[in-house]
Amino acid sequence: MFADRAYFFDHGLRFECQQCGQCCTGESGTIYVGPEEIAAMAAHLGLPVGPFVETYLYPFRDSHSIREDDLGNCLFYDQGCTIYPVRPMQCSSFPFWFSNLRSEKRWQALRRECPGIGQGRLYTKQEILARVQRALRF
Numbered sequence: 001m002f003a004d005r006a007y008f009f010d011h012g013l014r015f016e017c018q019q020c021g022q023c024c025t026g027e028s029g030t031i032y033v034g035p036e037e038i039a040a041m042a043a044h045l046g047l048p049v050g051p052f053v054e055t056y057l058y059p060f061r062d063s064h065s066i067r068e069d070d071l072g073n074c075l076f077y078d079q080g081c082t083i084y085p086v087r088p089m090q091c092s093s094f095p096f097w098f099s100n101l102r103s104e105k106r107w108q109a110l111r112r113e114c115p116g117i118g119q120g121r122l123y124t125k126q127e128i129l130a131r132v133q134r135a136l137r138f
């Protein structure tokens with residue numbers, strides 16, 4: 001995506017997480033944790049990095065992914081995200097992922113899964129594109 005091109009979100013999009021947990025629970029999936037994100041997550045839980053990685057992560061690509069329970073729920077979800085201030089970029093950039101912004105239809109369809117879409121503050125086109133860019137590594 002390019003800053004000088006026109007998109008359906010040229011005038012921005014509203015989003016504010018409602019902490020419903022729908023994107024953290026249910027369907028199984030990978031949640032990429034970058035090498036540079038691990039120490040802050042471990043410190044947030046008061047754990048040394050080694051035991052933290054062993055308990056909560058598994059190897060994925062060049063780094064790790066977060067483990068899930070048998071129901072596909074993120075291990076850090078407990079009536080809300082328990083690592084919210086240090087959650088990985090994959091989580092903090094949601095729902096501004098390239099796959100969700102391919103078309104307005106796709107974005108509107110996502111409202112059924114994410115009640116935060118259409119709520120809260122307006123993200124500008126520049127902010128959205130910056131998040132899309134950061135999320136491209138996942």
Ligand code: SF4
Nearest residue numbers: 017018021023114116
């Ligand atoms: S589905 Fe949307 S509103 Fe619910 S926790 Fe995820 S980002 Fe927040």
